[in-house]
Each structure stands twice: as C-alpha cells, then as structure tokens.
Amino acid sequence: MNILDLLKSxxxxxxxxxxxxxxxxxxxxxxLVDEFIKMDVPDEFWNMFLVVIQLGAILSVCVLYFHDLNPFSLGKGKDGRRATWSLWGKIILGCIPAAVIGLPLNDFMDEHFYNSYVVAAALIVYGIAFILIENWRAKRRAKQAAAPAKIHGAHFAKSVAQDAAADDTDFGAISSIDDISWKTALGIGCFQVLSLVPGTSRSGSTIIGGLLLGTTRSVAAKFTFYLAIPVMFGASLLKVVKFLLGGAAMGANEWGIMIVGLVVAFVVSLxxxxxxxxxxxxxxxxxFGWYRIILGVLVLAYFLAIGPALGLV
Known part of the structure; x- marks a missing residue:
C-alpha cells in the first residue's frame, strides 16, 4: 500500500x-488539485473515486440531521412523523428534475463540458450571480422596512426597522424547512439542474434557487444539504456500477485510498x-461570490498559460 497515495487521498x-x-x-x-497531485491509479478508478468520495460527505448530513430526517425518531408524535414523511416527499420531488435531465445527459456532459474553460466560466458567472442576488435581496429588505413610513410616519418605521434588525442578516418569507411548499421544493429542484454544468456547484445552484424563491439563507442551505442525500447516493451508485461493469477491479492500494478519502471527507464535512x-x-x-470569481479567473489564467484545456475528472 502506497503511503504517499494515502496522504494524497x-x-x-x-x-x-x-x-x-x-x-x-x-x-x-x-x-486544480488534480494538476498538482497525481495518484498511481488507473484512470477508471480515479474517475470513480472523485464521485464516490462524496459518500463520506453525505454521510455527515445523515449523522447531523438524523433526528430531523428520521420519521421514527423517539419523541416524534403522529404530526412529527407526518411532517418528516412530507419533507422526504419534497426532497424526492426536488431531485426529480436533475434525475430526469441529468441521467440521459451524463455521458454527454462528461464528454463536452468537463473542461477547464467551462468550469472557469461557471465559477465566474455564478459568483457574479451571488453578489447580484444578495444586493437585490438587501434592496427589497430596505424597501420593506421603509414602507411603514408612508402609512404610520417615520418614527413608526424606525421602530419597525429596529425590531427587524435582529434577523436582518438572514431574512426571507420562508424561514423554516416546514414552510417549504411542494411548489417551492420543485422550483429549487429545477435550479439544481444547473449544477449539471461543471463549476456551477450543486449547493450553489440550489441555494441561489432558494434565495430567489423566498427562503432565508439558513433554510436554503439546509434544504440543499437534504437534497444532496439522494442525488449524491445516486451519482455514486451510478459511477460504481459503470466502474464494475467495465471490468475494473480494486486492489489493496485502491481500497486504502477509497477508505481514507471517505473518512476524511466525512469528518471535514461535519x-x-x-x-x-x-x-x-x-x-x-x-x-463566496467574490471567492468564486477570483478562483474562476485563476483557473482560466492557469490553463490559458499552460496551453489547451486538460480533461477534467
């Protein structure tokens, strides 16, 4: 077993x-990591590893939110169980658009869109989107806070604004996971389809969808975590099946790399x-928007400097 490969994993x-x-x-x-960290493994295993390693990340969600996601948790009455089953229904509904569109296009996307230029462009475009959306939300919040002045006067408006200041940093009409409607869940799921383009970020696309559809940032992030469970389990299963059907096998070194990567991804995800x-x-x-823009520029500059874009994994 190669110790250096385990450290890279x-x-x-x-x-x-x-x-x-x-x-x-x-x-x-x-x-970027792939450009500087190479493992002594077959390409087939490498491609599978970069997807399956996500299982470690998704298991952290299952652990952190086990009570919320488990309809049989102790302390949940009939209404609590019903609410949990309803939440799972909304999670599945939110995953349908990406499954319907993504599964048929999986190989096509791998072949035509997994390159550095597409990733760099997606990083920059969605970085700008985050900044614009947050500015738009802030203006709407300010307008809502100022509205009472027209009816009750400036003093009353100032009082309302002060009362709202506590939650002014995280606001939205949908302030609880339970308040997400079936329509909103489907809408966020439609935004998740955007993540089929590499560099978009699955969490980024669903969070943007949640913000545009009226959720608070906290709710958008949490629902994004929940949506990841079936999506990432499904993607990992698909990669493993394709790997095995291709006649590939894993030796002791590959098993070690896989286990180490999964465990570290799990702990860090927590x-x-x-x-x-x-x-x-x-x-x-x-x-995060500014960070994406800077990273996108760096990715673009790097690959323009070294020549033709290399295939992504």
Whole structure:
C-alpha cells in the first residue's frame, strides 16, 4: 500500500469535505488539485473515486440531521412523523428534475463540458450571480422596512426597522424547512439542474434557487444539504456500477485510498456544515461570490498559460 497515495487521498477528502457544502464548486477545486497531485491509479478508478468520495460527505448530513430526517425518531408524535414523511416527499420531488435531465445527459456532459474553460466560466458567472442576488435581496429588505413610513410616519418605521434588525442578516418569507411548499421544493429542484454544468456547484445552484424563491439563507442551505442525500447516493451508485461493469477491479492500494478519502471527507464535512449553518445566520453569500470569481479567473489564467484545456475528472 502506497503511503504517499494515502496522504494524497486524505488531502482530497479535505478538499471534498469543504467544497461540497460551501457554494464554491468542488469541481473547480478538484481540477486544480488534480494538476498538482497525481495518484498511481488507473484512470477508471480515479474517475470513480472523485464521485464516490462524496459518500463520506453525505454521510455527515445523515449523522447531523438524523433526528430531523428520521420519521421514527423517539419523541416524534403522529404530526412529527407526518411532517418528516412530507419533507422526504419534497426532497424526492426536488431531485426529480436533475434525475430526469441529468441521467440521459451524463455521458454527454462528461464528454463536452468537463473542461477547464467551462468550469472557469461557471465559477465566474455564478459568483457574479451571488453578489447580484444578495444586493437585490438587501434592496427589497430596505424597501420593506421603509414602507411603514408612508402609512404610520417615520418614527413608526424606525421602530419597525429596529425590531427587524435582529434577523436582518438572514431574512426571507420562508424561514423554516416546514414552510417549504411542494411548489417551492420543485422550483429549487429545477435550479439544481444547473449544477449539471461543471463549476456551477450543486449547493450553489440550489441555494441561489432558494434565495430567489423566498427562503432565508439558513433554510436554503439546509434544504440543499437534504437534497444532496439522494442525488449524491445516486451519482455514486451510478459511477460504481459503470466502474464494475467495465471490468475494473480494486486492489489493496485502491481500497486504502477509497477508505481514507471517505473518512476524511466525512469528518471535514461535519465541521464544514456546522460552520456554514452558523455563518449564514450572520452573513450573506457575497463573500463566496467574490471567492468564486477570483478562483474562476485563476483557473482560466492557469490553463490559458499552460496551453489547451486538460480533461477534467
């Protein structure tokens, strides 16, 4: 078993655990990592590994939100169980658009869109989108706070604005997961289709969808975590099946790489999710937007400097 490959796998697990949940594109980071960290493994295994490693990340969601997602949790009465089953129905509904469109296009997307230029463009475009959306939301919030002045006078408006200041950093008509309607869940799922383009970020596209459809940042992030469960399990299963049907096999080194990557991705994801849920209660997503733009420019500059775009994994 190659110790150096295990260390590389641990680093990839670290990158995956952070970038899978923050709306900054795990693909954009992985292509840069791939340029500098090479493993002594077959290409077929490498392509499968970069998808299956996501299982470690998704297991962290199952652990952190086990009570919320388990309809049989102790303490949940009849209404609680019904609400949990309803939540699962909305999660499945939200995954349908990406499954219907993504499965038939999977090979096509791999062949035509997995390149550095597409990733760089997606990073920059959606980075700009985050900034514009947050500015738009802030203007709407300010307009809502100022509206009472027209009816009750400036003093009353000032009082309303002060009362709203506590939650002014994280606002939206939908402030609870339970308030997400079936229509909103489907709408967010439609935005998830955008993540088929590499560099978009699955979490980024669904969070943008949630914000545009009226959720708070906290609700958008949490529903994004939930949507990831069937999506990432399905993607991992598809890659494993294709890997095995291709006649490939894994030796001790490959098994070691896989286990280390999964474990590190799991542990780091626990920390990343907890950090993000706390961050969005007090801050907007514009910092991630600027980060995406900078990363996109760096990716584009790097590959323009070294020549033709290399194939992404």
């Amino acid at each position: 641990a680093f990839l697990g670290l990158v995956e655990g952070i970038t899978e949940w923050l709306p900054i594109s795990s693909t954009g980071h992985m292509i 920390l990343a999710i907890r950090w993000l849920t706390g961050f969005v209660r007090r801050h907007d997503f514009k910092a």
